[in-house]
Amino acid sequence: MKRKMALAKQTILALSGDEAVAYAVKQSDVDLVAAYPITPQTIIVERFSEYVHDGEVDTEFMCAESEHSALTACLAAAAAGARTFTASASAGLALMHEILYVTAGCRAPVVMAIVNRALSAPINIHCDHADSMVERDASWIQIYVENSQEAYDSTIQAFKIAEDPDILLPAMVMLDAFFLSHTLESVNVLPNEAVLKFVGTRKIPLVRSHEDKLVPFKLDPENPLTMGPLDLYDYYFEHKRQQEEAMQRAPQTIKQVHDEYGKISGRRYGNGLVDPYRLEDAEIATICVGSTAGTTKTVVDQLRAKGVKAGLLRLRTYRPFPSQDITKAVGNVKAIAVMDRSHSFGAHGSPIFHELRHVLYDAQTHPQVVNYIYGLGGRDMPQTLIHEIYKDLQKIVKTKRVEKPVQFIGVRE
Amino acid sequence: MTSKQKGWKEVPIAGVCWTPTTDYLTGDWRTFKPVLDREKCTKCLLCYVYCPDGAIEWKRKEEEIEFNYKYCKGCGICANECTQEAIKMVLE
Numbered sequence: 001m002k003r004k005m006a007l008a009k010q011t012i013l014a015l016s017g018d019e020a021v022a023y024a025v026k027q028s029d030v031d032l033v034a035a036y037p038i039t040p041q042t043i044i045v046e047r048f049s050e051y052v053h054d055g056e057v058d059t060e061f062m063c064a065e066s067e068h069s070a071l072t073a074c075l076a077a078a079a080a081g082a083r084t085f086t087a088s089a090s091a092g093l094a095l096m097h098e099i100l101y102v103t104a105g106c107r108a109p110v111v112m113a114i115v116n117r118a119l120s121a122p123i124n125i126h127c128d129h130a131d132s133m134v135e136r137d138a139s140w141i142q143i144y145v146e147n148s149q150e151a152y153d154s155t156i157q158a159f160k161i162a163e164d165p166d167i168l169l170p171a172m173v174m175l176d177a178f179f180l181s182h183t184l185e186s187v188n189v190l191p192n193e194a195v196l197k198f199v200g201t202r203k204i205p206l207v208r209s210h211e212d213k214l215v216p217f218k219l220d221p222e223n224p225l226t227m228g229p230l231d232l233y234d235y236y237f238e239h240k241r242q243q244e245e246a247m248q249r250a251p252q253t254i255k256q257v258h259d260e261y262g263k264i265s266g267r268r269y270g271n272g273l274v275d276p277y278r279l280e281d282a283e284i285a286t287i288c289v290g291s292t293a294g295t296t297k298t299v300v301d302q303l304r305a306k307g308v309k310a311g312l313l314r315l316r317t318y319r320p321f322p323s324q325d326i327t328k329a330v331g332n333v334k335a336i337a338v339m340d341r342s343h344s345f346g347a348h349g350s351p352i353f354h355e356l357r358h359v360l361y362d363a364q365t366h367p368q369v370v371n372y373i374y375g376l377g378g379r380d381m382p383q384t385l386i387h388e389i390y391k392d393l394q395k396i397v398k399t400k401r402v403e404k405p406v407q408f409i410g411v412r413e
Numbered sequence: 414m415t416s417k418q419k420g421w422k423e424v425p426i427a428g429v430c431w432t433p434t435t436d437y438l439t440g441d442w443r444t445f446k447p448v449l450d451r452e453k454c455t456k457c458l459l460c461y462v463y464c465p466d467g468a469i470e471w472k473r474k475e476e477e478i479e480f481n482y483k484y485c486k487g488c489g490i491c492a493n494e495c496t497q498e499a500i501k502m503v504l505e
Contacts, residue, residue: 107427168426210430217429226430230437238421239428245421 008194008264015187017148017180018043021087021113021173023187024155026051027195031082034062034073038092039125040177041115045087067092071099071110078108078170079227081218083159083202086110089177090117093131097138103170104139104243106228107217109162109202110170112140113155116290116341117177118377126378127177129290129342133318133351139243141171141250142319144289146275148185151175153267156195160257165205167246167253168217176291178378194264250320273322275314276329278304282311284393285330287356288339289315292374292381296339299386310390315352323359331360335368335396337389341375349373349406368396371406379410435484439466443487445502447480453499454478460491460500 015023022044025033033052035045052061060077064070067088074084088096093114103110114132118124132142141161145151154173162171175181190198207217207225215223231239251273258272269275277297279285286296293314303310313329315322330336338357340350347354353371360369372389375381389409396402425431454477461469461478468485469478492500 105427207425207427207429208431209425210433212431217426226428226434228428229430229434231428234418235424235428238419238424239426241421242424242426 020152022047087113100138107168277312279311
């Protein structure tokens with residue numbers, strides 16, 4: 001008889017998205033948290049500093065002088081074998097840009113929460129995805145969450161994904177500024193022991209050192225090794241190729257970790273990579289990341305009640321980009337609208353649209369794919385606007401014609 | 414690419430050095446090379462201390478310094494620091 005993994009007994013807490021992340025970090029046996037405050041990420045670090053003050057964790061807590069230093073501290077500690085966490089947003093993440101690449105290149109499994117906030121100027125503290133979209137090429141795993149519950153769940157999962165010896169890539173968990181970060185929600189939390197058992201202790205693989213010995217892959221005076229030194233045209237390319245290989249392995253690991261977590265929590269988000277909603281027989285669909293998926297689900301329900309075959313595909317991971325899962329999920333849909341909460345100025349559309357349409361180019365069928373750029377700087381995306389998008393998709397299916405492949409929605413003319 | 418160089422499946426991750434960095438003969442970066450005037454040299458070893466590449470060796474038997482041109486990149490710090498002007502940078 002197959003033994004069924006028991007669901008852990010959970011507690012419901014009223015937490016904002018930021019607090020949910022801090023709570024997950026508290027339970028994940030983290031060795032170092034180094035951070036610099038920036039709205040709307042601040043609450044994560046504030047709450048965590050309270051846990052440190054109250055002796056609820058034995059984590060080393062470091063107030064760095066900048067985000068650049070905060071991530072560097074996490075990178076260094078992770079290189080020495082520690083479990084590390086930091087959090088940032090907007091300009092803070094932009095300041096980390098250089099070290100994002102160093103962290104990934106050193107294969108340091110740092111976990112970071114990003115509270116998605118617009119980039120200046122003009123200065124704006126509200127939600128859009130420009131800050132993390134621009135970091136898509138940095139070789140970090142990127143997970144976008146829909147609600148605070150998922151922010152909690154994904155933060156715990158991120159440690160296990162990033163630290164997997166087959167992956168060893170840093171991971172970012174993205175939550176929408178204010179819509180999630182500052183909004184109170186009922187969040188189911190696991191008991192401390194269940195999370196501790198789930199994340200376990202960090203496994204350190206062996207690596208061949210300059211002394212031709214197999215030593216643990218961590219900075220340790222007993223077994224000296226050098227990470228990330230000068231690496232020119234002779235080997236740099238090979239090391240970058242390895243990072244891509246780890247990224248190629250990541251979908252399997254993400255799905256596996258998501259599934260294991262599902263067994264103790266009872267919560268699943270699609271297959272961990274994509275989260276489809278009423279897509280089975282859908283003729284029209286929207287695609288998005290983040291909290292807008294929640295509003296869109298309500299719109300889908302309203303349309304379905306009227307007999308419109310509408311669906312939604314929420315991308316949970318943006319890196320690795322779940323190409324196969326997307327083709328499988330929406331390959332038979334007739335018209336798709338990609339909703340992007342960021343813009344690539346001067347490009348033909350925005351980041352998610354670019355990659356999604358590109359992936360579908362190789363699909364057996366070729367759905368019509370259009371792009372809607374919405375919600376920059378925290379502009380609301382109400383149900384009425386999402387209805388407009390579905391209306392446009394219905395028109396495209398009917399006329400078999402796309403008038404405007406790329407449009408802005410919710411901006412005043 | 415020479416055939417003896419390893420592929421991405423073989424090299425350790427994260428650029429971890431699996432051979433000593435002395436395999437890089439950085440001397441071929443050099444444009445100017447340091448040349449010692451033995452008459453002027455007081456063997457104070459200031460150059461030995463300042464060399465960022467460990468490319469100046471103290472020869473115990475001969476009791477004099479020697480430049481290791483396999484690794485000396487020709488930065489000229491030794492010539493700049495020498496109080497006796499005993500090191501001249503000469504175009505290769």
